[in-house]
Amino acid sequence: MSSEAAKKQPRTLYDKVFDAHVVHKDPSGSYLLYIDRHLVHEVTSPQAFEGLRNAGRTVRRPDCTLATVDHNIPTDSRKNFKSISTFIKQGDSRLQVETLEQNVKRYNIPFFGMTDTRQGIVHIVGPEQGFTLPGTTVVCGDSHTSTHGAFGALAFGIGTSEVEHVLATQTIIQARSKNMRIRIEGDLEPGITSKDLVLHVIHVIGTAGGTGCVIEFAGKAIRNLSMEARMSICNMSIEAGARAGMIQPDERTFEYVKGRPLAPRGAEWEKALAYWKTLYSDEGAKFDREVVIQAKDITPTVTWGNSPQDALPITGKVPDPATIEDPSAKSSCIAALEYMGLKPNTPLKDIYVDKIFIGSCTNSRIEDLREAARVARGHHIAKNIKRALVVPGSGAIKKEAEEEGLDKIFKDAGFEWREAGCSMCLGMNPDILDPYERCASTSNRNFRGRQGALSRTHLMSPAMAAATAILGHFSDIRDFDYIDSVDKPKLPLSSAEELERLQIEKRELDEDLAEPAAPHDGVDDNAKVAEEISSEQSKDGKSSGMEKFVTLTSVAAPLTKENIDTDAIIPKQFLKTIKRTGLRKGLFYESRFAKDANGKMVPTDFVLNVDPYTHAKILVVTGKNFGCGSSREHAPWALKDFGIRSIIAPSFGDIFYNNSFKNGLLPIRLPQEVIEKKLYPLAVAKKELTVDLPNQQIKGPDGSVLVDNFDVEDFRKHCLLNGLDDIGITLQKVKFIDDYEKIRKSKFSFLEGGSKRLISPVREVNKSIHGAKESEW
Ligand SMILES: CC(C)[C@H](C(=O)O)[C@@H](O)C(=O)O
Ligand code: SF4
Numbered sequence: 001m002s003s004e005a006a007k008k009q010p011r012t013l014y015d016k017v018f019d020a021h022v023v024h025k026d027p028s029g030s031y032l033l034y035i036d037r038h039l040v041h042e043v044t045s046p047q048a049f050e051g052l053r054n055a056g057r058t059v060r061r062p063d064c065t066l067a068t069v070d071h072n073i074p075t076d077s078r079k080n081f082k083s084i085s086t087f088i089k090q091g092d093s094r095l096q097v098e099t100l101e102q103n104v105k106r107y108n109i110p111f112f113g114m115t116d117t118r119q120g121i122v123h124i125v126g127p128e129q130g131f132t133l134p135g136t137t138v139v140c141g142d143s144h145t146s147t148h149g150a151f152g153a154l155a156f157g158i159g160t161s162e163v164e165h166v167l168a169t170q171t172i173i174q175a176r177s178k179n180m181r182i183r184i185e186g187d188l189e190p191g192i193t194s195k196d197l198v199l200h201v202i203h204v205i206g207t208a209g210g211t212g213c214v215i216e217f218a219g220k221a222i223r224n225l226s227m228e229a230r231m232s233i234c235n236m237s238i239e240a241g242a243r244a245g246m247i248q249p250d251e252r253t254f255e256y257v258k259g260r261p262l263a264p265r266g267a268e269w270e271k272a273l274a275y276w277k278t279l280y281s282d283e284g285a286k287f288d289r290e291v292v293i294q295a296k297d298i299t300p301t302v303t304w305g306n307s308p309q310d311a312l313p314i315t316g317k318v319p320d321p322a323t324i325e326d327p328s329a330k331s332s333c334i335a336a337l338e339y340m341g342l343k344p345n346t347p348l349k350d351i352y353v354d355k356i357f358i359g360s361c362t363n364s365r366i367e368d369l370r371e372a373a374r375v376a377r378g379h380h381i382a383k384n385i386k387r388a389l390v391v392p393g394s395g396a397i398k399k400e401a402e403e404e405g406l407d408k409i410f411k412d413a414g415f416e417w418r419e420a421g422c423s424m425c426l427g428m429n430p431d432i433l434d435p436y437e438r439c440a441s442t443s444n445r446n447f448r449g450r451q452g453a454l455s456r457t458h459l460m461s462p463a464m465a466a467a468t469a470i471l472g473h474f475s476d477i478r479d480f481d482y483i484d485s486v487d488k489p490k491l492p493l494s495s496a497e498e499l500e501r502l503q504i505e506k507r508e509l510d511e512d513l514a515e516p517a518a519p520h521d522g523v524d525d526n527a528k529v530a531e532e533i534s535s536e537q538s539k540d541g542k543s544s545g546m547e548k549f550v551t552l553t554s555v556a557a558p559l560t561k562e563n564i565d566t567d568a569i570i571p572k573q574f575l576k577t578i579k580r581t582g583l584r585k586g587l588f589y590e591s592r593f594a595k596d597a598n599g600k601m602v603p604t605d606f607v608l609n610v611d612p613y614t615h616a617k618i619l620v621v622t623g624k625n626f627g628c629g630s631s632r633e634h635a636p637w638a639l640k641d642f643g644i645r646s647i648i649a650p651s652f653g654d655i656f657y658n659n660s661f662k663n664g665l666l667p668i669r670l671p672q673e674v675i676e677k678k679l680y681p682l683a684v685a686k687k688e689l690t691v692d693l694p695n696q697q698i699k700g701p702d703g704s705v706l707v708d709n710f711d712v713e714d715f716r717k718h719c720l721l722n723g724l725d726d727i728g729i730t731l732q733k734v735k736f737i738d739d740y741e742k743i744r745k746s747k748f749s750f751l752e753g754g755s756k757r758l759i760s761p762v763r764e765v766n767k768s769i770h771g772a773k774e775s776e777w
Contacts, residue, residue: 010282012179013246014214017154017279021137023171024736028714032171032733034740036136036751037153039122040067040109040163042100043428044141044631046578048164049103057727059107060170060737063756066131067104068112069097070121071428072576075391075418084114092576093429099578107167110755120394120420123147123361127231128396130260131755134249134276139166143238143631143655144361144444150230151257152249152279154214157238159633159659160580161726169730171737175713177243178288180213181281184221186295191478193371194229195363195442195461197221198236199301199311205291207309207563208625210242211651213289216281217247221295227256228367235362236444239308241628243654248280262757264750272750300477302348303446303459305336307563310446312348314464314476320344328562328623339448340456341436349474351458352384354437356415356469357451358462359391360425363442366397368462372442373406375466378483381414382472388415389431391423415469426572427451440468445629447567449590547664548723552645553690554617557607558683562623566656569627569635583638608642612686620683621649622676627656627667636663646691648679648698661716662726666693668710678706693721 011019024032038061045067052058059065072093081087084101088094097114104111112119118129123144126132138148138155141163148155158172166172182201202209215237222230230247237245247253254273257263264272299313312319318337321344324330337344342351358364358372369392381388390410392398398420401407407417424431425443432452433439439457442465446457460468463477470480574586591606603609608616619639626649627635636659639647645665650672652660660667668691670679682689682700689706690699696717698707719726730737745752 010284010286012181012281012285012287013152013216013248013279014154014177014179014244015285017135017137017152017246018176020135021154023740024733026715028718029175030713030715031174031176032730032736033137033174034737034744035139035166035170035172036064036748037126037131037133037138037148037754038065038163038166038170039126039131039138039140039142039145040065040100040104041071041122041140041142042069042096043071043575044160044633045103045163046096046099047160047580047633048141048167049099049107050578051161051164052167055168055727057168059109059167061754062107062109063752063754064170065109065167066111066126066129066755066758067100067109068119068122068125069100069114070119070420071422071426072096073114073419073421074429075389075421075423075431078114078419081115087114090430090576095578096576110758117395117399120392120396121361121364121422123231123235124364124393124397124420127151127227127256128260128394129758130257130263133257133263133272133751134253135279136751139172141631141633143629144235146237146242146245147231147235147361149234149237149244149246150227151253152246152276154244154246155234156244157631157655159631159636159655159662161633161659161662165727165730168727169734169737171730173715173726173730178213179216179286180210180242180289180291181216181218181287182291182293183219184217184293184295184298185219186221187224188221188295188298191300191463192295192298193461193463194225194232195459195464196298196301197295198233198239199303199308199459200298201233201291201293202236202240202308203301203311204293205240207239207307207628208241208651210237210240211625211654213242214244214246215240215242216287217245218281219292219295222247223250226367227252228365231365232362232368236308238629239444241625241653249276262755268750275748300461300464302464302474303457304340304342304348305333306339306446306448307332307336308444308446308459310336311459314348314474316348318342318344318346318348318351328560332562339454341438349476352438352473353440353458353468354384354386355424355433355439356381356385356388356465357391357424357431357439357441357443358415358465359389359393359418359423360441360443361393361422362444363462364391364393364397364420366400368442369397369401369406370404372462372466373401373409374482374484375463375470375477375480376413376415377409379413379470381469384472385414385469386437388469389418389424390415391418391431392420394420413470424451426567427455428572428576433457440465440474445565445567447565447629449571450567453590546662546719546723546725549645549664549666549693549720551690551692551694552617552666553688555612555615555686556618556620556648556679556683556689557613557616557644558680559607559619559621560623561621563625563628564621564623565629566627566632566635566653567629570632570638574638575632575634577634580633580637581641583634584641586634587638587642615643617643617645618683618689618691619644619647619649620675620679620689621647622672622680624650624672626652627660628653631655631659633659633663636660636665640665648675650675661720664720664723666691666712666720668698668712670707670710674707682706693717
């Protein structure tokens with residue numbers, strides 16, 4: 001079929017955006033895609049800039065790039081801010097922030113630093129500035145880049161090697177994903193938010209439900225949502241395992257974009273609009289998978305376990321493992337309940353918490369803060385709440401909220417009103433939970449240790465988190481006593497009798513779950529660990545480059561868990577490095593080390609601590625979705641540092657899978673039963689396996705072929721066998737990139753200029769973002 005004929009076939013929204021960005025199709029089937037918008041933050045970029053520098057390369061399109069700091073920065077008031085060196089107390093955090101500042105200066109990249117009102121979480125800032133536009137390709141070294149799909153953009157997270165690739169070439173090497181559509185039919189019931197919707201979806205399809213797919217969210221309930229709500233949904237498509245989430249752009253989208261500082265204007269706006277209106281899935285377009293959900297089935301939803309799919313209606317009870325038949329689901333449930341300190345069958349409404357976090361790239365937009373403030377108005381946080389943080393997603397949102405008086409409502413109610421950043425979403429800054437503390441959080445991940453070592457996170461909407469702060473325990477937001485006027489007397493929160501009953505139950509539960517003395521693995525320990533890493537790191541500063549992979553023979557360490565996320569492979573405190581090496585110690589840190597009676601970290605009996613697996617070069621994992629979650633390339637770096645070169649599992653998180661190849665690691669997908677029957681028993685028996693890449697075979701200790709013709713894309717195989725650097729290969733195709741840019745300049749002229757149209761630096765902005773005159777920026 002000619003490519004013209006192919007284009008006339010009905011296409012999905014994803015296909016259309018993908019096709020419009022193809023720079024070159026390799027005979028092996030992989031594509032080189034042009035990237036319109038590249039967002040950069042301090043955690044995943046230092047090694048990329050370093051690689052660029054070492055290779056003598058430069059940034060191809062600073063005007064298509066926009067940088068900000070978000071993960072590491074303290075959220076304390078910046079009123080007395082003098083300099084980064086005095087403001088950021090944690091040395092490793094400071095180094096990452098300062099390194100980004102140096103890099104943006106060196107490469108002339110538009111940047112929102114700590115004194116700029118526009119600074120904020122990278123996924124809040126892009127849309128807010130009009131940098132994110134419909135139909136564009138958007139990437140960032142961050143898994144929640146999927147957020148920008150709410151505009152009908154193809155937006156996905158990438159690893160640090162890919163960040164380097166985009167900086168150098170403005171392109172990325174991609175395979176086509178599958179098309180999946182999730183239709184939410186009908187209307188949401190009153191009180192139900194986009195967060196409830198997306199948690200419900202993930203519960204239905206599972207955290208691996210979207211693996212290998214780009215999900216288009218459609219249906220009446222989606223069309224009726226605001227842009228903020230659509231962003232929250234696309235944001236969490238990564239938690240459903242998808243490469244990206246997308247929503248067809250419509251009048252609401254155009255209305256949101258119009259007038260933003262970087263949005264096209266005048267004739268360019270009209271040209272853009274005409275194009276954006278062609279961005280929808282054609283009648284008859286083929287979806288590889290369709291899921292239909294009735295909006296009326298969605299209730300206020302909270303999570304109880306350590307995976308976003310562990311979500312239940314607030315009217316429900318903590319699950320009882322005794323009722324679960326599937327052995328691996330049963331054991332996951334038992335482990336999650338133990339970690340979360342929950343008893344089976346406890347009504348969710350009876351769960352008390354210690355801290356509240358309202359923030360993150362999922363739920364820190366103005367609409368979220370308005371919802372939470374409506375709940376907080378006229379009330380006060382309950383006595384058992386030790387801290388309740390409200391962290392706006394950006395300086396601009398903070399300012400807008402203050403203009404509306406939301407900060408006052410929160411402060412009067414006992415909440416802390418903080419400065420913009422990622423904050424307690426993953427606690428790379430000082431905002432963390434202490435061990436065993438329980439938090440009602442509006443963020444997106446409830447992984448073990450995510451908000452601090454041994455922390456317990458429950459995900460929910462901003463309104464539900466605010467109500468939890470007021471009542472001290474979870475509650476059904478549909479029953480909440482809103483005080484719409486502050487003059488109205490405060491309503492009793494719960495009857496005295498009920499409160500007493502809940503408190504007695506909580507005491508009983510606490511006694512039942514009497515825990516060992518809490519090890520404190522907070523900031524101080526993190527700083528210590530980071531110091532150790534720096535001293536381990538190689539001094540030459542070179543990127544580790546790409547090692548050849550041909551054949552590999554080794555014992556294989558067996559792992560049985562499913563959904564092993566990259567937070568578990570390498571926890572957040574190890575991300576504060578500006579090097580790619582020295583991460584061996586951090587690998588599976590929370591599983592490999594625990595405090596002994598004297599508070600000293602000692603090795604556990606985790607498989608990689610047990611001989612001969614201490615020398616294993618292969619991991620055999622029986623559970624699906626290995627490496628899901630965050631895009632941190634530190635996960636394959638740590639595996640490689642430990643000596644692991646190949647991971648065999650039924651499925652992988654997409655970004656982890658990509659990142660592995662970029663570092664000379666070979667991830668192999670095999671059916672679960674093949675792994676369980678043929679490879680796992682040999683791994684447990686400490687026998688050697690051989691991975692033979694040229695022949696795509698796995699052999700047993702006697703040389704017999706156990707797996708023949710395992711799947712690996714030709715291009716990736718070629719690169720691994722020859723130790724080839726992707727960037728070098730792409731730069732050989734620079735003529736195709738030049739040609740694409742010529743066409744882009746005329747066809748998509750409204751994308752030209754990009755971030756370079758920002759006026760910077762800006763210290764004070766007087767108007768709300770929407771409607772501000774360009775000259776004010
Ligand atoms: C630091 C970054 C790599 C990471 C991500 O990719 O998601 C972070 O934002 C997170 O939420 O865990
Ligand atoms: S998920 Fe959390 S840590 Fe990651 S970008 Fe969003 S706010 Fe930041």
